[in-house]
Amino acid sequence: MNSTTKIIGLLGHPVKHSFSPDIHNYLFEKYNQNSAYCCFDVEEDKLKEGVEGIKALGIKGCNVTIPHKVNIITHLDNIDKNAKLIGAVNTVKNEKGNLKGYNTDGSGFVKAILSKGYDLENKKIMIIGAGGACRSIAVELASKGVLSIEIRNRSINKASEIVRTIENNFSTRILCSTEIIKENDLDDIDILINTTPIGMETDLCPISESISLSKDILVCDIVYKPHNTAFIKWAKRNELEVIYGIDMLINQALHAFYIWTGIEPSKEDEECIKNLYKKTIE
Structure with missing residues (x-):
């Protein structure tokens, strides 16, 4: 680091669990970028000041995580078309003092599923949660032709907003509910996704672990710490296929790196980052 080092960071609360510094500092070093990635723990009532700090300090860009992905939009200068449709931002680029928001969550999540050889067309999806991650994932899934979500x-308000977005832009059937998931609710579902932070560094599960399934469904968790969340463990006990949270995290991070630098990371980078992650959980 020297006087020309550029800072890129993560805005969220909490952020102490984040693996993002490991990902991006690896990429900066490999591609000879004089940049460093830091985490900034910004509480909800300090978000405006946090975003103003990006401009004041000349921070090159940032990722955005829970709970700021939706509210940060009002503090940015421009929003990418896809992020505007989604209504949530997880990546910001500082272009000479002009802050532009992007969303790489949905594409990162879908890439994780497709790379495992799964087909999304005409699939029936259930998503737990209605925050910024749900917004981006739902829009991306609808654009890939899933049958229903x-x-x-x-609470119903945030979920209803996502329903309206999908109904106004896609042919995918969509509905929302505040009901707790019961066993028979999953009888007609192909993919079950947790987009809440439930399970992050805890043993909590977003559904009842007493639910037992005989039907094969794909279970996906966006929480990546711990690697085997309570939700993933429940899926494995039911002998279900799973997609881990780290897969989405890496994919969205590689896209964000491209936005900031114009450099397209290689497949080799993805594998190297996965190996770095494995060392942190051993």
Whole structure:
């Protein structure tokens, strides 16, 4: 690091669990970028000041995580077309003092599924949660031709907003509910996705672990710490296929790196980052 080192960071609360510094500092070193990635723990009532700090300090860009992905939009100068449709931002680029927001979550999540050899066309999806991650994932899934999406969330307002977005832009059937997931609710579902932070560094599970399934469904968790969340463990006990949170995290991070630098990371980078992650959980 020297006087010309550029800072890129993560805005969220909490951020102490984040693996993003490992990903991006690896990429900066490999591609000879004089940049460093730092985490900034910004509480909800300090978001405006946090974004102003990006401009004041000349920070090159940032990732955005829970709970700021939706609210940060009002503090940015421009929003990418896809992020505007989604209504959530997870990546910001500082272009000479002009802050532009992007969303790489949905594409990162879908890439994780497709790279495992799964077909999304005409699939029936259930998503737990209705935050910024749900928004981006739902929009990306609808654009890939899934048949239906059902959102389960504790409150109806945010879920209803996502329903309206999908209904106004895609042919995918979508509905939402505040009901707790019961066993028979999953009888007609192909893919079950947790987009809440439930399970992050805890043993909590977003559904009842007493639910037992005989049907094969794909279970996906966007939480990556711990690697085997309670949700993933539940899926494995039911002998279900799983997609881990780290797969989405890496994919969205590689896209964000490209936005900031114009450099397209290689497949080799993806494998190297996965190996770095494995060392952190051993």
